[in-house]
Amino acid sequence: MHFTGDENCFWEIKKDPLSQVMTTFMCLVSHKREGPFQKLKNCYVYKNMLQIKLEDLKSRLYIIAAAQAAILQPPATSVWDYMDRLITVGVYGPKHIHPSFKAICVIFCHNEIPLKLLFSDMKRGNKNLPPLVLQLWGKHEFNLNSLKDLKVVITPVDTKFEVKAADQVKEVSQDHLKTGQVLRLPFELSKANSGEMVAFKLGVNVKDSDGFQLAHFHVLSPEATPRRSEKLGQKRLDKRREAPRSTPIPEETAPQFPNFEDRSVNVQWYGVALKAVFRQPRVEYLLEYFKGDTVALLSRKTVRSLGQSKVKEWYIGFLRGRVGLVHSKNIKVITRDQVIDFSGVKVTTQALLDNITLPFKKLTYMYSGIQTLITEHISSWRAFSEALGYSNLLLEEITWKHAETEPEKVACVLEKLKEDCHTEKRRRKFQHELIIGLLKMDCQDLVAHLTQNTVILSAAVELGYRWRELAERLGKLSSAQIAGYEAPHQSKNGEVSPQSMWKPAYDFLYTWSLRYGEGYKDMIQDLHLALDKMKTPVTRQWRQITGALITVNCMEILHVSAFPTQ
Structure with missing residues (x-):
């Protein structure tokens, strides 16, 4: 018997009678x-x-579809x-294309391939990005x-761009x-x-080991990235001033977003401190209080x-x-009617x-990921700019290119x-300002998604090589599985550098x-509990x-209180 199988592939038995008779599909199952x-x-x-049909159900099953050949009749070898x-x-x-860039x-x-792909093999100097x-x-x-x-041959067509010599032919075993x-x-x-950079065609030729062509196609690159210089922006602004009769950038009627209202939060439950708690040194996000508070x-x-x-x-x-945590055994819960001093x-x-929103001042973020989510979910640039504090600016003062x-x-x-x-980085933090603006727009689902992404990335960066311990605890990964996560990020010496260790950590956590x-x-x-239970808790x-x-557990009461009509 000859077996093969894969849980991600698309394959079918050939239509000829011999293949149909000789081959059948089957399934394999394991609890591990x-x-x-x-x-x-x-x-x-x-x-x-x-x-x-599954008869012996467990909390977790691993199932593989496989093809089985009863007999291998020459010239078939498998x-x-x-x-x-x-x-x-x-x-x-x-x-957008640049004078020098990497593609993949x-x-x-x-055939279920994604429209976007994360690519982490990017370095600038000795700094991993x-x-x-x-x-x-x-x-x-x-x-x-x-x-x-297979051999994959990549060739630009009618363009000034060239593929690096070592990358022109890729081999696949x-x-x-x-x-x-x-x-x-x-x-x-x-x-x-x-010379000017313009979109170009890229030819891809797939051949077998004998040089026989299996596939040939072209893809079209995007346009070059728009120039971002203050001079260009000023020239465009001057040009608009000189030609007031030219058609302005149309500003569509903005969809109505709810207005954030600064009002009292309707708190129904309170607690009376049964003991005094003060910490030296002070611990972020844990409240301190006197007995009777x-x-x-x-x-x-x-x-x-x-x-x-x-x-x-x-x-x-x-x-x-201050908002923070208070140990449940240190307080006696009472209703609003029982409160003496507010x-x-x-x-x-x-x-x-x-x-x-305070944690977003220090959490790590990936700008490209944020940009993708924001442009997909925010339907009004005007409402977005107002929430971020740019209500007095025209679109021409915000954009550095012609945005349609x-x-x-x-x-x-x-x-x-x-x-x-970035200009005022001591006073303002990008992700912090962004989350404040989104919560003022009541974009709770978007904030939740961004929070989840930034927590995963921040934890990966914070863990470094210690992600292996977390993987064993969270995912019960074996040494071989951990090595599998690290393999794509190994350097030439077969090791993952300390600066790159966040990458397999991120892949696992994601x-x-x-x-x-x-x-x-x-x-x-x-994730918080798993980090708490590590040998030396992160x-x-x-x-x-x-x-x-705290943020994700307070978003609901913020929504109810700040947007009472929603």
Whole structure:
């Protein structure tokens, strides 16, 4: 018997009678990722769907679809000779071309390929940069009748751009195709001489080891990045002043966003401190109080976090202008009617907003990821600019290029915020200002998504090599699986440098977070607990994740209080 299988690939039995007779589909199942796998008896093929009946259900199962050849009749040498395998070649590159840039040719064994791809093989000097979001320039599908080594030849057409000599021909072994892995083939393009940069065609030729052409297609690059100089911006502004009759940039009627109101938060539950708590040194996001103090409780639900020696249940409270955690056993919960003195516990929506956005001053972010989410979800540049404090500026004063579509205008507003914060970096932080603006627009879902992303990235950066311990605790990963996450980021000496160790950590945490779907509160809570329970808890020094946990649990009461008519 000959077996092969892959859970991500698209393949089918060839239509000829011999292949149809000799080959069948089957399913293998195991309770563990590493096996052993057993053949399932109840497995049926209906059209292009594989149906299975599971009898021994467990909390987690690993299932692999496989093809089985009863007999190998020459010239067939493996079951693959009876199969048609779909290959998709995608070319990904930057949103705008530059004088020198990297693109990537990706080989997929299926046709469900993403429109955007993270690419982390970017360095500037000795500094590792966060992953870039590359756009799909084009794709091509073809059937591979038999497994063989492939050569991918990349050639620019009628352009001044050249592919680096070492990147012009990429080789793909049949062993990689057999495993169904997604193969990334990066290549570098650079402009050969001076002159204007314009969009160009890139030819991709796929050949087998004998030189026979299997696929040939072209993709079109995007345009060059717009020039960003103060002189150019001033010239355009002067030109508009000289020609007042020219058609202005149209400003569509902005969709109505709710107005943020600074008003009292309707707190229903309070707590009376049963003991005094003061910490030396002071701990971020943990409240301090005297015995007998009244604390406003922003939620009756508790969160879990590490105390002095063990994990405890905490309320999120407000006292004397600060939002923080208070140990549930240190207070007696009372109703509003039982409160004697409200001094120090009067909460306004502005005070709440100021407190729950504090962690974003220190959390790590990826600008390209933020830009993508903002331009996809914000439908009005005008409302966005007003929320960020640019209500008195015209579009011409915000944009540095001619923006036609609403996403382009939104992107220009975001870019202005980033540049302004960079200019005043001691006083203003980009992500902090952005989150404040989005919460004032009541974009709760978008803030939740951004918070989840920044917590994952920040935790990865904070962990470094210690991500291995977390992976064993959170995902029960084996040493081989951990090595698999690190393999793409190894240097020539086979090691992952300390500066790059955040990359496998990010890959693992991002994959792990997908199981939560929209449950961002649960994801951040579980990650917080896992960090708390490490041998040397990261959260003893790094408290920003505690702040993020407070943020996501206070967003609902902020929404109800600041937007009462919604």
